[in-house]
Amino acid sequence: MEFIHDLQNYEFLQKAFLTSIMVGIICGVIGCFIVLRGLALMGDAISHAVLPGVAISYMLGISYFYGAVATGVLTALGIGVISQNSRVKSDSSIGIVFSAFFAAGIILITMARSATDLTQILFGNVLAVRASDMKLTLIIGSIVLLAVILFYKELLVSSFDETMAAAYGLKTRLIHYGLMVLLTLVTVASLQTVGVILVVSLLITPASTAYLLTNRLSTMIVLASFFGAISAGIGLYISFLFDWPSGPVIALATTALFILAFLFSPKQGIIFRKLRSSRKIADGV
């Protein structure tokens, strides 16, 4: 309960807490579409690919937001160009583009600043969140949530049956790149909390946990954002308690929730599935 007390007294902790919760929510929301569209690797790629953008922003003395968004979007476009215009499959295109961006990013960061900054960007340092970072997260969060609410129908139909959506005239490619822009924004917002390397865990794992628990997209989104927020909150608490880096602790918190659902989900969990099938055998069905 010391944590609650500290939370009331230290402003830096309040900022860290609120930012983590917001990041957990928006990662959960966007993560659902990433998971359902089979874009997990794409999420990993874009989060890594914002690194050179962050470095260039440092060099130019502008907010890391602009550079990160620019390289994130460039990566999505680059991957699309390679996979659509050659026989190289999409997972390989993703690997080619993001490793190049990430490598360039590490060199640029090394040129621009000292190694401590690199560690912070890679693994997150949520306790160093400034008021401006929190504001940025809030703005990004509002944009992401608003976009998903406004275009929910289009996101649903194009995720479920892209050909049917294209056949009735939806601009499915535009939706894909729009989603990549949102993904980039979410990554930028997550930089301080979980860091570049582990953003993917907050995107993929809470959404996958929710996926095991429901048959409806709307419920899945609500559950995923709830699991994201819980993981971020618990992760922050533990990382504060033991003075561990926040990113890895949050990542492991998402994993713990996933394991619970994987074992105990009423429909998809392996324990109930085993029970059901053994009961069927016992009944002689």
Added chain:
Amino acid sequence: MSNQIEVSNLHVSYYGKQVLNDISFTFDSGKLIGILGPNGAGKSTLMKALLGLIPRDAGSISIEGKPIEASRKRIAYVPQRSNIDWDFPIIVRDAVMLGTYPKLGLFRRPKKEDKAFAMECLRKVGMESYAKSQIGELSGGQQQRVFLARALAQKAEYFFLDEPFVGIDVSSEEVIINILKDLRDAGKTVFVVHHDLAKVERYFDNLLLVNKELYGAGPVQHVFKPQLMQQAYKSPFAVIGDSLGVGI
């Protein structure tokens, strides 16, 4: 002239390899048209090209004198079952409701009457008791009926179905073909990619016979003939009585 679907000099290729070569045909609307051809003949590609979903090297497709792109809201497409992720978190009724989206447009949510209409379409295919099931819990035939219900919910004039009869039970097949015939009788145009030759004459009134090129387009009795089929399938066909045998 106006009530027609017209394709002229359609060429399609993938990475430099010709898949469809110089396809031209015209059909009046209100027909039930089977697209026939051997495996790898480009039947699904032809359907996607007709829908303007894949780039064409040359050629034009028009519906009632207008380019296909201007008629999108009047078209319903049912994909091959294998192209769908059946684990997707969506229940049967909501999957059918997707059919109401084209006419809703941006920013408008489906309302009560859209839900009621989705249920009505489900009833037409005999699937209303499964409304709350997740789509992956259904059998292949039931899934195909749900997708037909979704197409009905689109209130389209032109229907395109890619291999709707593959891997489904007999009673689902009956339900589906009867609805397709009803649509035709109501003046709608229905294209069906199909490969079970045994039922061609019972199911369709017109045929498109393709194998990279067009081997025939028109009424079944003009196209479903041994010489033409042999040319398209590049293998001999047994002739039983006046009609074609199934043995390939």
